[in-house]
Amino acid sequence: MVDQASRMQPTKSTSPTPLKVVAATDLLARVQRLRDSVARRAYEIFESQGRTFGRDLENWLQAESEFLHPVHVDVAExxxxxxxxxxxxxxxxxxxxxxxxxxxxxxxxKREAEEERRNEKTIYREPCSDQILRVIELPAEVVAGKAAATLRDGVLELKMPKAAPAKKIIPIGPNMA
Known part of the structure; x- marks a missing residue:
């Protein structure tokens, strides 16, 4: 039998946050597109290294990290x-x-972090390295030779002047009517 005091206590509802349910086929299609993108990038890395064989896993892992840990950017025009x-x-x-x-x-x-510890006996050490790559399609044509870059507090800032729009003169041929 439930006593009266426990029945009068307010219960705290902890309803879960609703999640967006995606169809399995949509999810599989997204995973396949990501896998294809990683494979293309791994092949680009392979080609950029002079088609050096035996580094397949390293190339794949580098490409994977570029897609799964991308460089976050803001572009302002x-x-x-x-x-x-x-x-x-x-x-x-x-x-x-x-x-x-x-x-x-x-x-x-690309960076490699070497941490030197004195007065300690090293039992196990893994070298730490990190690589990033981001290719951004710009919304307007810029003058590459006049670009300027600064790096402050982990933020790379690039300023690029827009290129003057190209003027194209189209000759008008004789009227054939």
Whole structure:
């Protein structure tokens, strides 16, 4: 028998947060697209290393980390140029490479952390390294030679002036009517 005091106590409802249910086929399609993207990137890495065999797993893991841990960026456009801010915590300027083309920006970096401990006997040590790569299609054509980059507090900022729109003169042929 339930006593009166326990019946009068308010119960705290802890309803779970609703989750979006996605059809299994949609989820499988997303996973397949991610896998295909990783495979394409792993092949690009393979080609960029001079088609060196025996590094398949390393290439795959690097490509996977680029997709699963991407560089977060903000792209802002003004009348005269583009500003891109990218989060690259832990990277120094000498660890980064920035490539600017007319409508594409590439940010790549590699760092290796060596921690030196004195007065301790090392039992086990794993070298720590991190690589990033982000290729961004820009919303406007820029002048690559005038791009400027700064790195402060783990944020890479790039300022790129927009290219002047190309003027195209179209000749009008004789009227054939």
């Amino acid at each position: 003004s009348d005269d140029g583009l500003t891109v801010r990218a989060e690259v915590p832990g990277f120094r300027g000498e660890n980064l490479m920035v490539g600017v083309e007319a409508r594409r920006l590439t940010i790549a970096g």
